[in-house]
Amino acid sequence: MREGDERSDNPYSAGPMFVLSEQEMNYHLLAGIYAAIRSAAARRGLSVRHAPPVTPERIEGITRFFTRLRAEIGVGLIYWMDTYWPVETERAAWGMTDEAYANLDAVLVSTFAVIVERTQIVPNVRSKAALRGPRVIFGLDFVDPWYWYRTHLDDRRTYRYQREVLVAEAGSIDGVSYFANDTFGHFVPRRWLDETLSVVSSLHDPKM
Template sequence: MRHSGGPVEACLWITPKIFDDLRDPAPGVEAFFDHHAEWLADRPVTVVFCAGNGDHVLNYAGPASWDDRFDWARYNCFALAPGGPAASARAHNRDWLARVRDGGERSANPYSAGPMFILSEQPMDYRTLAGIYAAIRAEASRRGLRVNLLEYLEPGPEFCRSEWKTARHPEVAAGTADAGGHLVPGVIDVTAALSADARPYAAFPGGIPGGLPAGDFVAAQTAAFVADFGLDGVMLGNQFGLIGFWHPDNAPPLTPERSAGIERFFLRLREAMGEGLVYWMDTYWRAEVERSAWGMTDAAYRSLDAILVSTFAVLVERTEIVPNLLSKAALGGPRTLLGLDFVDPWYWYRTYLDDRRTYLYQREVLAAHAASVAGVSFFANDTFGHFVPEPELSFTLEMVRKAEYG
């Protein structure tokens, strides 16, 4: 949907790394609202909280399980390869040292990903997560802000351990993801059939029946999680629903059955979520390519409240940014959120330093095509849990205001 003038939506992503103490999130939440006060005033605001890669949503067993622990995105450049985490980290870091520090490499991976390391040993459970959500709600209310709060659901195994995708149900994990230069399995195919699973889940307390499409489970389970934690919706990351990441050449052969299964997932999710928000991060490619290569459908697009037009510098084809934005705005339904790069909360690249050319180009696109932009979206903290430096935030906010009011 095109922008009709006036304030655009600010969609900011944060992770648990911003907290010194996960069980006392109030100081970190207050600091987040203070740091972004100018961004959050007098405009629609959405906060996407990314506890991990969404595996905790898929594993969630219901309110009685709030003391269950789960892994969270407490790493830089997580990739679980054969040999275990210690062996993976040692091999990656040796490669990083040889190519980046000793060799002077300054592009692609492993430069962008950085070394593998753990930033926190604090445990996370669902009760702690509920406390974080509550702290965000309370601080927004104290400031008189209406904030839509979403949780993040990633189809793949990046950022932290993925028990549901890689151990419980590998039969529906048909794709791979590039995690800091490492191809790792565990990307959900929503059209694949699940094996029977007797474990309780929030949406399936009696277990998962064999043969259930993975997309049906994800839709019902996501809606149950959102309802139990009082959230406003979900952000579906990394082209959730479409197998073959980030380039049409990676898409599997398209069949009528696959396209129908994809549409079924989005419609089931829309039905299960009711009035809840469904945001979707796209493939980096225009709508006609998503239809012809991946099997996205018009009905699936219409089920969405907003589409994040992906522009991350480490992946995007720069010549595709404008055609993609215009194609998504032309859909006439979901709001178009233009992705803006600063930093990454899971890898240590800093686009405003490492790829200034693309960083500035994103903002040029915003200025030139403001009528097609209903909002902007960015990661608000880096891999260390620090917020985007104020000068870069101010520079970009000035560009946003010019786009809003000319």
């Protein structure tokens, strides 16, 4: 059972679906959860690896990495897969800079149901488009290739929302990525593929 009385018709589902919490997730809350995990690990003498703090030296190093990457790749394409948060969060949390973004050809705005907070999808799209640099690729799911669940069956709300955002934010999006491989290596059934293709083709946007 999902929110809105949605039920999974996935025959491979490992068990019932239910919402654990209605708490809205943001970066600060997530960071607090990680801090609690690190604190508990420290009390137990466990080592938990985490990203170092953002310092001028780290920011300089990240910019240098992307600059050197561009120099080595030359005219080759550099895509960032995946991005989950708006630009302002990536700047504050990971030290991204205008120079770093400028070395990218495209960024993939991912919308995975398990990982991505739904309220961050539109801000992420708009903030990436506002860079006026790398092309914005929007992720659409049939399934999430890294997990057992199938988005089109187990999280219909997110599945539909992805396509609604694509239509609403088409002016900020340059292309789409379609995650379609599943746990069993099945092809996408024609009716599900047509459902997504109809959304994309309805935009009549030459960019896509």
